[in-house]
Amino acid sequence: MLRFLFAMIIPFLIFVYTMSFTRWMGKERHLAAATSAALLGALTLCASGATLWKLLT
Amino acid sequence: MKNQEGKASVAGRELTALMILVVATNAFLIYPQYVSQSAYEAAWMEPIVSGALTLVLFYFVEWLMRKYYPQLDIVEVSKEVFGRVIAALLAMLFAAYFICTTAMVVREFTENVIMTVLPATPILLVGAVFMGAVGYIAYAGLEGISRTAYIFLPILLIGLVGVCVATMNWWHPAMLLPFWGTGIPRVLTGSLEYSSVFSNVLLLTIIYKHAHNPRQMRRIGSVSVTVSTLLLCLLIITYHMVFPAVESEQVSFALYRLARLIYLGPFFQRLESVFIFLWVTAATVKMAVTLWCSAYLLGKAFGWPTYRPGIPILALLSWSIAMWADSWVQVVDLDGRYLLRWGWTVVFVLPIVVLLLGVVGRAFKGSTGEPGERRRRRRGITHA
Numbered sequence: 001m002l003r004f005l006f007a008m009i010i011p012f013l014i015f016v017y018t019m020s021f022t023r024w025m026g027k028e029r030h031l032a033a034a035t036s037a038a039l040l041g042a043l044t045l046c047a048s049g050a051t052l053w054k055l056l057t
Numbered sequence: 058m059k060n061q062e063g064k065a066s067v068a069g070r071e072l073t074a075l076m077i078l079v080v081a082t083n084a085f086l087i088y089p090q091y092v093s094q095s096a097y098e099a100a101w102m103e104p105i106v107s108g109a110l111t112l113v114l115f116y117f118v119e120w121l122m123r124k125y126y127p128q129l130d131i132v133e134v135s136k137e138v139f140g141r142v143i144a145a146l147l148a149m150l151f152a153a154y155f156i157c158t159t160a161m162v163v164r165e166f167t168e169n170v171i172m173t174v175l176p177a178t179p180i181l182l183v184g185a186v187f188m189g190a191v192g193y194i195a196y197a198g199l200e201g202i203s204r205t206a207y208i209f210l211p212i213l214l215i216g217l218v219g220v221c222v223a224t225m226n227w228w229h230p231a232m233l234l235p236f237w238g239t240g241i242p243r244v245l246t247g248s249l250e251y252s253s254v255f256s257n258v259l260l261l262t263i264i265y266k267h268a269h270n271p272r273q274m275r276r277i278g279s280v281s282v283t284v285s286t287l288l289l290c291l292l293i294i295t296y297h298m299v300f301p302a303v304e305s306e307q308v309s310f311a312l313y314r315l316a317r318l319i320y321l322g323p324f325f326q327r328l329e330s331v332f333i334f335l336w337v338t339a340a341t342v343k344m345a346v347t348l349w350c351s352a353y354l355l356g357k358a359f360g361w362p363t364y365r366p367g368i369p370i371l372a373l374l375s376w377s378i379a380m381w382a383d384s385w386v387q388v389v390d391l392d393g394r395y396l397l398r399w400g401w402t403v404v405f406v407l408p409i410v411v412l413l414l415g416v417v418g419r420a421f422k423g424s425t426g427e428p429g430e431r432r433r434r435r436r437g438i439t440h441a
Contacts, residue, residue, distance in 0.1 A: 021366035028362060037367065044370050044371075047374060047378070048376070051376075051381050052181075
């Protein structure tokens, strides 16, 4: 479990980076762009979490 | 994308290098295994037939792009033809193809590296380092990737031709007989089935507007398809002159098996480790191209002001998909069964159908007054 949490640091940081990109696009009134990037970020965080969970636990 | 990323301008020789790398890198992957399965001794003919088909389609698509869509890419053409929603769906399909290709290549190379030179290193780490390098190159944009490809092309040539020539003392030309292998129908079917390795046509519809001089595109296409066809053909001929065709279909990393045979005297041992470094370098550039394409297409489809912040998340997604498979056998099976066998529908059929529907739509609407024409006029863009 500890290995999984440690390994999730990089995916989580990439997710935060994507969310900041999303927030910036939202401020610039690119709503479709912001929504798509947020969905992609969430999907990828789930996918990487599932992969790491499968391999490390 | 109104910033400088949308206006990348790439020289002809760099685009040629990029396309050669993207196609010829398949020599290190499972392509030799699958063409060997399909045609046995005549496997070397399949890249020739696929290359000829690609060249014809490339000229046709280049003509369509030059005549009707000189300043547009495939997503913009889709928007003009089908509207935003279907264009977004098509772009997602293309992007998914590129993401899956990146994932398969990274997993196959990761397994190759682990099996050959880094047996004690965790697969997650090797894959992560791969994706880090790929993401870094892709983040540099199309110009950066193309220049990297131009620099690394000689490395690929040395890595491929070097292995073939250095195993010359093992060649048995008689092993290439019977000449037609499993027969002409099987050779032609296999050529069509596995033609998706020549992704030049799809790449053309994405990078056409980024060419510094789009009039050079025919030359770029002909040189890149010819050189990559010759490289694939050379490898397969060499491999089948060294190992029997029946045995070849069971080997996933043909080049490594050849490289193990190289003997240049007692002072040059284990040369395959040098070649693996060269192949991995070439594969990194290929993956950077596919990753860039996926980010670019998604950015275009959903109106992202810049695609670059999407690169890290797409690299992570590719890595996650790559590491999900249980074993290398499963990866090879999935790649061969879906991407390699059905990839031609995405690489050839879909872009050509979109472009042709656009041309037919324009013909119905008349030469003036259609939405795409009005939009280009507003932007002040004229046909080349």
